[in-house]
Amino acid sequence: MKNKVIAALAAFFLLTPLALTAMGSNEKGSGSGEKVTLEFWTWRTEDVEFYEKVIQAFEKKHPNITVKQTAIKNTEYNTIVSASLQGGGGPDVFMGRAYGGLQTLADSGYLLALDNLIPNLKDYSEPAKQGARSIKDGKIYGLPALSQAIFCYYNKAIYKKLGLKVPTTWNEFISNLEVCKKNGITPLANGSKDGWTVETLLGGVGPNFYGANDFFNAVVAGKTTFEDPRFVDAVKKIGALRPYMPELFTGVGYTDIQGAFMNEMAAHMIGGSYEAGTFKANNPSLDFDAFPVPGTTAGKQYVTFYADMNWAVNAGTAHKEAALTFLQFLGSPEVGNMLISDLKMISSTPGVDTSLDPFVGKVITMMKNSTSYIFLVPFRYEQPTGSALWQAAGQGYLAGTLTAEQACKNVQTGIATYYKPFQK
Known part of the structure; x- marks a missing residue:
């Protein structure tokens, strides 16, 4: 062989x-x-x-x-x-x-x-x-x-040490990140060097701010656009995470993100369900779990789903x-x-x-409240793809060269060059 x-x-x-x-x-x-x-x-x-x-x-x-x-x-x-x-x-x-x-x-x-x-x-x-x-x-x-599903991984040992609870609202999530930062722990492993990881960030943070399936169905039908204030707000929430990312996060790539969480140098990582096996294989002692990135209020929280x-x-x-x-x-x-x-x-x-692994079982439970990956599922059939447009726009926004509004406009303008529901 x-x-x-x-x-x-x-x-x-x-x-x-x-x-x-x-x-x-x-x-x-x-x-x-x-x-x-x-x-x-x-x-x-x-x-x-x-x-x-x-x-x-x-x-x-x-x-x-x-x-x-x-x-x-x-x-x-x-x-x-x-x-x-x-x-x-x-x-x-x-x-x-x-x-x-x-x-x-x-x-x-x-x-x-x-x-x-x-x-x-x-x-x-x-x-x-x-x-x-x-x-x-x-x-x-x-x-x-x-x-696959996209959500937020967290280090259970760090949570126990700092007395943190799994957040059920965005403010609670930010509070947990702040506590980690004050205690000298990198709150969030994510960076923006690799564009596809910026799309992952949107997949984790976005749904509970832009409106999950309601917005997804509306934008696919051309009844709204990516300049919708709900979507712009979701992008701004990603920007609000910048103070909690690693220093010089614009130079932090995928393997850096993965390694920081896996090696217990960061308390959280927004990523896909595909990471769990790598974490367990490379650091069997890592005690981790996951939660949907919460929205403004407690209640039903969505994760992004896609056929991978x-x-x-x-x-x-x-x-x-x-x-x-x-x-x-x-x-x-x-x-x-x-x-x-x-x-x-x-x-x-x-x-x-599905009972063979408890974590897989938990992910399947989270996926009961899921929404499709917003650029991957409907907007990768033509060029420029929605994914490519968002990845570039998202990197620009996180780097400070674009505003959230400009980033969203760039995405909308690019997709509208071929997507007929946006050409009405």
């Missing part, structure tokens, strides 16, 4: 001949009992050992199929996969993006439609399938794998039968339960045991 971790885009160009010919090794097929080698690509460099475990379990059941794993840095993954597929190569089976990220590859004919190939697709939840469905032809181009990942099959694979066999294993309750127990992830697979 071979694991390749590609840590930089430059490495891709050095390995281009390999990358472009990776798909479809010399073996013929699995149906005849001949040996088949599949290329399997992921963007989870931190989970190589986990997927090695998955592959070993699969190969025990299917000794004629060998799976080679390649893990690519997440910020470079889309570019490398797209370039490989365009060149006629790439992986046989791979982690696929959801929503607009899936749409781009489906439109180009690179993804195998799964509607008539995976019998239990009908058993998946509709929100999970939404992230795998083309908005153009209605077909499913990925097997839903994971769902789909298992996809290259439409040009030379080993369709073997690829589908591996795909169905990835979508089995066995692997779904491993995702829960080992990575603390929210598996989209029907029939998994």
Whole structure:
């Protein structure tokens, strides 16, 4: 079994001949009992050992199929996969993006439609399938794998030491941050160097200020805009967190954010449910929990929800039968339960045991009051994407080069160049 971790885009160009010919090794097929080698690509460099475990379990059941794993840095993954597929190569089976990220590859004919190939697709939840469905032809181009929620992690040991309680209002949250700061503890790990982490901040803070599903539905329908005072207020709430972020937070990137909380140097981190497994793997003694970032008043608090990942099959694979066999294993309750127990992830697979991890159970409870990720779900299908617009605008706002109003206007103006409900 071979694991390749590609840590930089430059490495891709050095390995281009390999990358472009990776798909479809010399073996013929699995149906005849001949040996088949599949290329399997992921963007989870931190989970190589986990997927090695998955592959070993699969190969025990299917000794004629060998799976080679390649893990690519997440910020470079889309570019490398797209370039490989365009060149006629790439992986046989791979982690696929959801929503607009899936749409781009489906439109180009690179993804195998799964509607008539995976019998239990009908058993998946509709929100999970939404992230795998083309908005153009209605077909499913990925097997839903994971769902995520965004909320605030907190260090339980620090809370106990400082006598803090889980906040139920925004003022209580700010008060907790202030107490941490006065005691020499970095209150909030988040920074703004990487634009996508600024989008995560919005996903954590925003819903309980802009109005969760009411605003989401209205803005998607074109009945309001991102210059709505409710949305501007949500952005300003993010700005109110600046005094509690690390010094020089505009230079603090994702791994810095993750490391500060994981190594108990920061009391809070606004992030996704995907972080929990990394925290537990790298610091087993870390005692953490989570809460929705609260709004102005106590009561029902929302978290952001989104379909995060789909298992996809290259439409040009030379080993369709073997690829589908591996795909169905990835979508089995066995692997779904491993995702829960080992990575603390929210598996989209029907029939998994959500009681395997208490934290996962808590996240699922929080997700009962959830709203869709506001730029990821509806506004990543055209360019410039809502995500790209907000990430740049949010970075500018946090750096002080844009006001909240200007940041929101930039987002609205950019999306309105193609989004017809905004062109009325």
